Amino acid sequence: MNLLWAYLSDPAHxxxxxxxxxxxxxxLAYSGVTLLIAAAIGVPLGLWIGHTGRGxxxxxxxxxxxxxxxxxxxxxxxxxxxxxxxxGDLAFLAPAIFVLVVLxxxxxxxxxxxxxxxxxxxxxxxxxxxxxxxAQVLFGxxxxxxxxxxxxxxxxxxxxxxxTATIAASVxxxxxxxxxxxxxxxxxxxxxxxxxxxxxxxxxxxxxxFALVQRLVVSPGLAPARRRAPQIPEPAAQAA
Numbered sequence: 001m002n003l004l005w006a007y008l009s010d011p012a013h014x015x016x017x018x019x020x021x022x023x024x025x026x027x028l029a030y031s032g033v034t035l036l037i038a039a040a041i042g043v044p045l046g047l048w049i050g051h052t053g054r055g056x057x058x059x060x061x062x063x064x065x066x067x068x069x070x071x072x073x074x075x076x077x078x079x080x081x082x083x084x085x086x087x088g089d090l091a092f093l094a095p096a097i098f099v100l101v102v103l104x105x106x107x108x109x110x111x112x113x114x115x116x117x118x119x120x121x122x123x124x125x126x127x128x129x130x131x132x133x134x135a136q137v138l139f140g141x142x143x144x145x146x147x148x149x150x151x152x153x154x155x156x157x158x159x160x161x162x163x164t165a166t167i168a169a170s171v172x173x174x175x176x177x178x179x180x181x182x183x184x185x186x187x188x189x190x191x192x193x194x195x196x197x198x199x200x201x202x203x204x205x206x207x208x209x210f211a212l213v214q215r216l217v218v219s220p221g222l223a224p225a226r227r228r229a230p231q232i233p234e235p236a237a238q239a240a
Contacts, residue, residue, distance in 0.1 A: 003190030004197065013194075018178070020198065027175035027202065030168060031161045034097055038104035038157060043150070046112025050146070051138045056113075066106045072167055075099045079171050089173075096168035103164055104157040111153015115146025144219065151214040155207055162203045166195070176202070 014020050049055045078095035086094055119142045127137045169177030179195025
């Protein structure tokens with residue numbers, strides 16, 4: 001704890017391109033780009049599968065298969081395959097983003113698919129009976145009802161990406177992972193502890209931000225009902 005506090009309280013570690021604010025900004029940038037790409041892939045595909053009922057087996061196999069891939073090993077393979085075809089920092093950044101996207105797509109895809117798949121069939125039938133087209137049913141009925149599970153998938157992916165983005169530092173990419181890699185190389189345990197703490201706090205902050213957005217976007221009628229303590233009826237007054 002003393003080493004951790006000494007590192008965090010040193011003004012030199014909060015300045016420059018290698019300071020904590022710069023590393024934090026890099027980490028957020030990598031995570032944000034990853035989530036945007038993963039959402040662009042997982043959300044439409046999950047909505048289509050849930051709406052049409054096609055490719056359900058694909059969801060199960062894809063999600064289980066992609067989750068079983070060793071992230072660090074895939075990163076080094078991606079650097080060897082993609083890196084030589086690019087130049088500069090992009091030769092290392094692009095493989096890292098690719099691996100993080102592979103990690104983020106499964107929970108987003110599963111959340112979008114499950115959200116649409118669990119919509120009450122009577123709601124779909126009522127929408128079709130009113131003359132709504134297939135697209136209108138998807139975006140006007142199914143998607144709003146699927147938002148809780150969809151956001152659940154996004155929050156899960158965000159936590160995994162923020163936590164796993166630290167491995168990008170192992171292939172000379174920035175972010176908070178540099179504090180862990182550089183601290184390990186120099187046996188600076190205070191720097192390593194600071195990196196681990198900052199990643200954990202960032203993950204909590206990102207999850208809280210998603211929770212707040214979810215609360216604003218999702219209809220209150222779709223939010224889980226709060227459990228109320230059972231009320232015990234008062235005994236009737238006894239006649240005198």
